[in-house]
Amino acid sequence: MIDYIRNFTGEQAVHYAGHSQGTTVYLALMSTRKEYNPKIKTAHLLAPCAFFNHGRHPIFQLGALVGTPGGLWNSILEDMELMPKNQLVNRIADTLCGQQPNLGKQCKDVVLWYAGDGYRNTNLTSMQVLIETHPGGSSSNQGIHYLQLTKSHKFRQFDYGTKKNQQIYKQDTPPDYDLSKITARTYSYSSANDALCGPRDVDTLVENMPYLVEDYRVPDPTWNHMDFIVANKMREVINDRVVRAAKTYERM
Numbered sequence: 001m002i003d004y005i006r007n008f009t010g011e012q013a014v015h016y017a018g019h020s021q022g023t024t025v026y027l028a029l030m031s032t033r034k035e036y037n038p039k040i041k042t043a044h045l046l047a048p049c050a051f052f053n054h055g056r057h058p059i060f061q062l063g064a065l066v067g068t069p070g071g072l073w074n075s076i077l078e079d080m081e082l083m084p085k086n087q088l089v090n091r092i093a094d095t096l097c098g099q100q101p102n103l104g105k106q107c108k109d110v111v112l113w114y115a116g117d118g119y120r121n122t123n124l125t126s127m128q129v130l131i132e133t134h135p136g137g138s139s140s141n142q143g144i145h146y147l148q149l150t151k152s153h154k155f156r157q158f159d160y161g162t163k164k165n166q167q168i169y170k171q172d173t174p175p176d177y178d179l180s181k182i183t184a185r186t187y188s189y190s191s192a193n194d195a196l197c198g199p200r201d202v203d204t205l206v207e208n209m210p211y212l213v214e215d216y217r218v219p220d221p222t223w224n225h226m227d228f229i230v231a232n233k234m235r236e237v238i239n240d241r242v243v244r245a246a247k248t249y250e251r252m
Helices: 002-009 021-032 034-039 058-066 072-077 087-098 101-115 124-133 140-152 162-169 199-207 234-251
Strands: 014-019 040-046 186-190 212-217
Touching: 002 014, 002 034, 014 021, 014 234, 021 034, 021 040, 034 040, 040 234, 186 199, 186 234, 199 212, 212 234
Parallel strands: 014 040, 040 186, 186 212
Antiparallel strands: none
16 A cells, blocks of 8 residues: 555655554554655554553453464454455444434444443544444454454464464564564554553553654543544544644655
8 A cells, every 4th residue: 555655646655644453554564564664754543552451342351262373263263254344234233323313322332332431522423424334344363363462462463373383483472563663753642541442552552662753642531442533523633633743744
C-alpha cells in the first residue's frame, strides 16, 4: 500500500494514520522492515494496540484457550476467514442494528462490549455507516496472533510452536518486535476508557519507542476505543491534531 501510493503520487514518503489493528500492522512492519521508515513522513496511531498485559476486555480470557500453539482450538480455527461479510453476518447486524432508530440498545451494547464503557461521544450516524460495511473479514490466524499476545504478554511474531518456530525463526519461541528500530516520526493517541488497548499497555508501548514524537492521552475519561473513528468531537479531539502535525512536517 505504501509503495503503491508513492508510485502513484510520485511522493518519496507518505503520511500514515491507523486505528487499532492498523496500528499493530504499522508497528510490526516498521520494526521488521527498517527500509520502510524513510517512506513515512508522519504516522498517527489511534488507539495503539501492541501489548495486552492489562486488558480488561473479556475476550482476553480466550487467550489461554485459543492462543496455545498446536492446541485443539488453535488447530480448529487456524487458516480460516474470520467474520466474513456474508449473509449470516449481514442478518445479525441488520437484526441488532439496522431496524431500530438510533441503532437501538442491543446494537449499542454490542459496541460497548467491544469498545469500552459509555457511548455519549458516539456519532450514531457514523456508527450506522460503519456497521453497514463491517466486519469485512480477516484471517483467523490474525485473531489467533492477537490472542497469543494476550497470553504471552509480549509483542512478538506469530507462534507456530517449537518445531516450526525453529524452522522459521531458528529459535524455540518467536522473536519480539524490536520497537526501538522504528525511527519514523510517530505519534500515539490513546484514552483511559479503551477496553482493548488501555493506558497501562500504552505506557509499555511508549517506553519501548525511543523515537516516538508525541504520546497524547485524550483527557475525556469516557473516550473509548471506537470514539477515535466515530465520535461527535473526533475532529476537535483527534483529526485537527493529526492534520497540524502533518502540516508542520510539510513546512520543515
